Amino acid sequence: MKKIFLTVFFIFCVSCSSENKGDTQLEAHSVNKNNINDPCFNSDCTPEKFNSPYYKIPYEKLKDLEFLNYENFATVLLSKDVLSSETLKGYSFKDKDNSNYIDLENQAMLTINPNPSTGKVKSIDYEFLTCSSIQLIDKDRIKKIINIFKDTKVDEGFFKFDINNIKDGFSTNTIYNEDKIVYEISCDIKSQNGQFHIYRK
Numbered sequence: 319m320k321k322i323f324l325t326v327f328f329i330f331c332v333s334c335s336s337e338n339k340g341d342t343q344l345e346a347h348s349v350n351k352n353n354i355n356d357p358c359f360n361s362d363c364t365p366e367k368f369n370s371p372y373y374k375i376p377y378e379k380l381k382d383l384e385f386l387n388y389e390n391f392a393t394v395l396l397s398k399d400v401l402s403s404e405t406l407k408g409y410s411f412k413d414k415d416n417s418n419y420i421d422l423e424n425q426a427m428l429t430i431n432p433n434p435s436t437g438k439v440k441s442i443d444y445e446f447l448t449c450s451s452i453q454l455i456d457k458d459r460i461k462k463i464i465n466i467f468k469d470t471k472v473d474e475g476f477f478k479f480d481i482n483n484i485k486d487g488f489s490t491n492t493i494y495n496e497d498k499i500v501y502e503i504s505c506d507i508k509s510q511n512g513q514f515h516i517y518r519k
Contacts, residue, residue, distance in 0.1 A: 370504040372515045381518040382438035441517040449505035449512030
């Protein structure tokens with residue numbers, strides 16, 4: 319009888335061990351699956367710091383873009399036709415402690431930076447290539463991002479950089495709206511990488 323009990327007990331232990339192992343593997347697979355669409359899972363997506371006014375202001379000193387709630391910002395991007403529902407499918411705006419890095423098809427990246435304490439959007443960054451001759455898709459996307467903010471329009475001059483007015487290899491164009499919101503676009507002449515930022519001082 320004692321022998322039978324030990325045998326049953328041994329089989330039960332082995333069974334539990336197998337289930338736990340299976341659960342662990344399933345959990346690991348689930349984590350990997352959840353990060354397939356995250357371009358920053360295995361790399362640093364923080365934008366390269368340009369020699370531009372945006373990077374000279376400490377992040378904590380930037381004011382909120384007050385009417386933009388971080389949690390609802392995906393809806394704003396959809397309604398203004400900035401991004402499609404297909405593009406946004408792999409991203410969540412529930413975590414207000416971390417920036418959202420949205421990888422786009424033409425090697426561009428849109429970054430939405432939240433203020434964890436208020437749940438508002440603090441700044442918007444858009445990185446793109448070939449800034450000396452900006453692609454139509456990038457211009458169109460930047461204009462749509464600007465269109466989120468009322469009474470703000472930019473002309474073609476905003477997208478042209480004065481190569482005779484370059485400081486430390488960078489050229490920057492800036493406009494302001496009535497709410498003290500800054501729209502800033504910069505070009506690294508050497509690498510040809512460009513950046514666009516919206517923020518409030």
